[in-house]
Amino acid sequence: MIRNIVHLDLDSFFVSVEQLRNSKLIGKPVLIGGTSDRGVVASCSYEARKFGVSSAMPMRMAKMLCPDAIIVKGDMEEYSRRSLEVTEIITSRAPVVEKASIDEHYLDITGMDKFFGCNVWAHELRELIIKETGLPISFGLSVNKTVAKVATGEAKPNGEKYVELPSVNSFLNPLSIKKIPGVGGKTYQLLRSMGIEKIHTLAHIAPEQMYRVLGENGITIWQKANGVDETPVIPYEERKSISTETTFDKDTTNVDYLNQLLQAMVMELTFKLRKEKRLTSCVTVKLRYSNFDTETKQVRIPYTALDRPLIDVTRELFNKLYSRRMLVRLIGVRFSHLVSGFEQINLFTESVEQYNLYQAMDKIRRRFGEKAITIAGVLKQ
Known part of the structure; x- marks a missing residue:
């Protein structure tokens, strides 16, 4: 089908x-x-x-x-609230919805052409979103996620584009390879150094050569250049919270170690938030003492997925919470009230250097594992 x-x-x-x-x-x-x-x-x-x-x-x-x-x-x-308004309109009408980011959605409306014209249905949905929210929105409709996304880019601003199956290759061929989802700056420069500028040229490169140059990603990009993408639309579900906690083999009162451990836990969770394109607005710290008494404190904050503000909030909560000076058996952190988003959109107060640091650390974690970077003081315990 x-x-x-x-x-x-x-x-x-x-x-x-x-x-x-x-x-x-x-x-x-x-x-x-x-x-x-x-x-x-x-x-x-x-x-x-x-x-x-x-x-x-x-x-x-x-x-x-x-x-x-x-x-x-x-x-x-405010951006998260507006995004949710749009998502609610879409999910109330579309059978399968994937929220790819705070401002992007994929819809699988396969089979609906039996009852409606898919292009007409998508047009009516877009018109409804504009009427209900006042926000301009564009859409691309085609046979898979790659071609649909490229079509949206060609439809912008505030437009529509329908690319039917027989027209996929003729639509893609004259476009720049920059238009292919997944072709970033470095990949673009590499392909340009090979004399590849248009999708038509890339589509006719031998897949074996693409594999030699870019590995498995080369095959994926080659398939996209040929209009092939079997990636499914993953149904949208909003995750409510993310957490981690540690139970000690030996109860401790070492405040410096506890603070370092909290920092490491926050860094682990913020990486997961950014990886899943999430932001949090509520932080909870949990303590369990050696007598098994358990206490928590939480606070609402502006939406973020960045290490520095979340580490500061977590330390403040811990300092307020740890008042008994008893041995601690367990410590934990939870981020809740999550919304879809990604780290770049919260850089309203961050520096370029801080942004680059987050990017570099995340790259290391994606390559070598989530625990590839942690706090040195934690490793000494």
Whole structure:
């Protein structure tokens, strides 16, 4: 059976939300992110993109490219609320929904063409989202997730594109290899050094050569260039919490060690949050004493998935909680009230250096395992 996959993407989502809140921003170059020169651009309007500004760019560079840009710090809680509104509209109507990020959804509407025209149905859903939320949104409809996502990119801003099976290759062939999901900066430069610029050229490279150059990822990219992608749409489920705890072989009162262990636990959980594209707004610390009395403290915070603010909050909770000075048997941390999102979108106060550090640490963990980086003091115990 030929699949029908829809990719929905909210256009310049953070900027669009801010424009709803302040109509004076409409039609202006707007940057969302850290307001200092050391900050990072989390999102930017199409007017700012004309000057060469892009997401994840250092704010200092963005202001040099677009000196008249209006900078807005951003409100993650408001963005999460607006995202949930869109998700609720989609899940109330679509049979299978995958929330890929705070502003992206995949829908599997295979079989619905028997009762509705899939393109007509997707158009009506998009119109409903715009009417109910006021947010601009684009969609691509095709036979798999890759082609649907590329189609959305071609439909932006605030448009629609339907690519039927017979037109898949003719649609992809003239596009830049940058358009293929999964082709990042380094892969793009490598392929360009091989003389590959268009998807048509990449599609006709021998798969064995792609494997020699990029390994298994080379085969995946080659398949996508040929319009092949069997990846399923994974039904959307919002995880409520994530936690970890440690029970000691020997009860302890070593406060320095407990603080170091808490820091290591937070770093482990924040990596999982970023890996799963989640953000938390509630932190809980749990202590169990040697007499088995168990106490907890929690606090609500602005949405984040970054190590530094969560470590600070966790230490503060521990200092308030650990008042008895008794031997501790167990310690734990839980992050709850999770929403979909990813680390870049919360860089409203983070520096470029801090962002790069998180990226480097996560890369090491993905390659060598989640415990590849931890606190030195914990290892000494």
